[in-house]
Structure formats: C-alpha cells, structure tokens
Amino acid sequence: MDAQGLHDLLAGKFGERVSAFQADALQPWSVVAPEAIAEVAAFAKADPALAFDNLMCLGAVDYPAIKESVPRMELVYHLYSYTHRHLHVLKVMLPREGASVPSVESVWGVANWHEREVFDMFGIGFTGHSDLRRILLPDDWEGHPLRKDWVDPEFYTGMHVRPTAQMAERFQAGEKIGIGPFDFTPFNAHVDE
C-alpha cells in the first residue's frame, strides 16, 4: 500500500484526529493528535492491512520560535511492517512546555527505552509508561539538554561543564601533549606539607 492509502486508512478510522498528510517527503507522514497516539498506534499494529509490527524509531525534535513559526515539539514515530514491507511516519505536535502524550509502550515494547530517551533529552512526559526515568544522563542531572533553550551549567557535581579560561591556557601552552607537568611521585597523593 502506498503512503496515501495508509493515511486514508488511518484517517478513515480516526477522522479529525489523524490529519495533515504530507506526501511530498522522502518518508510521507501523517499528523496525529497527541491524545490519540496510543489508540492510533494500537490500531496501526492490529489492523491486518496496516500491520505495523515494528516501531523503528521514536524521536523528538524541538522547534523553538524562529521568525513567525509556532514554537513546538514534534514527536516522530517511524513505523514499519515486516508483513507488508511498507513504512509510514506519524508525527505528534506538542507545545514546548510541559508536554505529555500517552505511551505506546503497551503496543511496541521497544518504545520503553525510546520514550525514556525522549524524556531524558527533551522532558516530554509519557503517561502510562511503566518506568519513566532518565536512561542516558545521570539520575541527578537537571534539565533536558537537547532542548534548544538548553544552556550548559557551570558545574555538575563539582566538575566544570563549560571549559574555563585556565583550561584553555593549559591546552594552548602545550601542557597536554607528552609528559604532563604533574609530579607523579608515588607518595604525592598523600604528601602533607
């Protein structure tokens, strides 16, 4: 089935909640209403004509306000059917702040880790997720670094996150090539003056 047919099948079932088909794309996509994504996902997997048995990828994109564009977050679901060998993309448009959508973990188990990663990097919530916590960053990390408004903190547990002028000086002075200036006498870790 071609992309138009796939979209028509989804739109026929969900009406207004599956809208804005974009055919002129490398991978044609349909826009799904946030609250409907879990239902649409369940249908896309269960329906024998669609049979999307594989969630290839689940990611998010942050679109901050640029010129007149509406600031938004997009969730992108890449679906693939091993049965029919066809592919379709679902997009969910969300507000940039405090967004939350139903989890599709119950449909595709692989979404568990994908949704945790999106939560980790963008701060988007997934209702119904069995274990929504950070997956890559440390548990005590603050903020979501793939958001466009992210600014590096100065420290994380006492370590510099942004390079300091002193670091740059040492690097430019060539101290970090070959033998370092550090006096590595075995006892020096415990030397007291």
Added chain:
Amino acid sequence: MTNSITGPIQNRFSETSLVFTTVDNVVNWARKSSLWPMTFGLACCAIEMMATGASRYDWDRFGMIPRGTPRQSDLMIVAGTVTLKMATRVKRLFEQMPEPKYVISMGSCSNNGGPYWKHGYHVLKGVDEVVPVDVYVPGCPPRPEALLYGVMKLQERIQEDHVLRRRAASTGSLAGASMAIEAIK
C-alpha cells in the same frame, strides 16, 4: 668456562658475583618493566588500545598484562571520551588502585574534551580534572605506535623517580583542577 653473551642470563652469573646498583635503579626498573594496565576502555580509543595489546603491536613486550581489577593495576589508560557520568567512576577506579599508580590520558577527548570542548554538555573537559595524568597521548584516536610511545615516555619518567624520598607537593596540572574532585563522592 665460556661466557657466552647469547646464552641465558644465569650463565653469565654462574659464578658467585656481586652487582652494585642503587635501590632507585632496581625498584624503578621493576616498576617500569611490569606496568599492569587496568582493562578499561571508554570509547573508540579503546579499540586502538586493544590493537596495541594484540599480537601486531603486542604490549606484552613491555611486561604489560591487562588486569581485570583496579586492585591489581599499576596503570590506568583513560582511553576515550570521559563523560561526566563516567568521570565519577573513573575517579573511584583510580582511588581503588594501589600506589604506585600512573595514568595515561589517551586521545583528544581524554586530554581536553576534544570535539566536545565547546558543544558537549555531557563531557568532562580533560580527565586531569578528576585524576592526575602522567602522560598525555594526542590523537583522535592515537595510533598504537603513539600509545606505545606514551608508555615509553612513562617508563622514562618512572626510571627518574626517587623511591624512598618524598617530594614537596606538586603545583602541577592538578593545581587548579583538583578542587573539583572534592565534590565527587
């Protein structure tokens, strides 16, 4: 008796004999000749490190036998990108190693953050922020020859060391950086 220089070394000292040297010389020679590195790789540099350990470059020639625990290791080769999350673990592993212990920082990431210098919210800008580094090996990643050269540089430094003499505290690379360590549990 014949004194063949090609025979086993014990043949050359088969008669009762004395060798004079210094304690420094012997101990340093022993230390530098059996640098046991910790089996420990963080990123792509670790692939080059494995190549250095494998048959073609064969760091067994230096008496380097990878150990699976910091308790038995003399040398930590920080091979790869040190993320902030990993930095706390690197610090802990270093602390678990017995003295004397040495650190080789391998590759640009480990030296100063490398490509993550500016745009890396998650990368430590040089492993010398958390552990004292003896030798920095530049490269992205360094070839095995470079790492071996770094090991030989470290051996040179070990040979110059004074075993039974304490030195004053260093004002070296950790002067500005070590303060960060205190906060790491």
